[in-house]
Amino acid sequence: MGATGANDGFVCQRCGDDGPTVSERGRISLMALLCERCWKAHADEIAIHEGATDTPRPEPDPDDVAPYEPPRCPHCKAEVSPCLTNYDRWIHLATRDYPAKDVPARYRWRLMAVVARHSSVPTGFVAVRVRGIEPLPSDLVRPAHRAVCLSPDAMDEVEQEPVSDL
Structure with missing residues (x-):
């Protein structure tokens, strides 16, 4: 069976398009084979x-x-650390690590x-949300x-969050 488009036979997993914008998506691992339009919609969702709707760091x-x-x-x-996510969106993270229990x-x-x-040489860092397997409390x-x-709004939001974790 031969390739169906100009992209080595890749077909968008969402819309079925086989155009030139279909490619493997994700920065550290393959998340999906999507065209540009479907990737933008999927990454925005x-x-x-996940709350990764912050603006990128200005160059x-x-x-x-x-x-x-x-x-x-x-x-x-307070100082923030803007980080790129695996799906090309930005999140502002704290500047240091905390135990997972906190x-x-x-x-x-x-x-x-x-x-x-x-290569085994790191070229940068990507923020990845911790989910699936719960970390140990001391991780x-x-x-x-x-x-x-x-800020009062953020503190109220975070105080309500542990109730939903139970």
């Missing part, structure tokens, strides 16, 4: 569910000589190294900044 102007400050939360002014399940993330194909996780934010 995951991002809304500094190479000609700018002003000091570069780390990004800060607009609500509590972080509600909805806000648990880990940073995974991204390695180049046929370290990186919470979403929302879990440690001092």
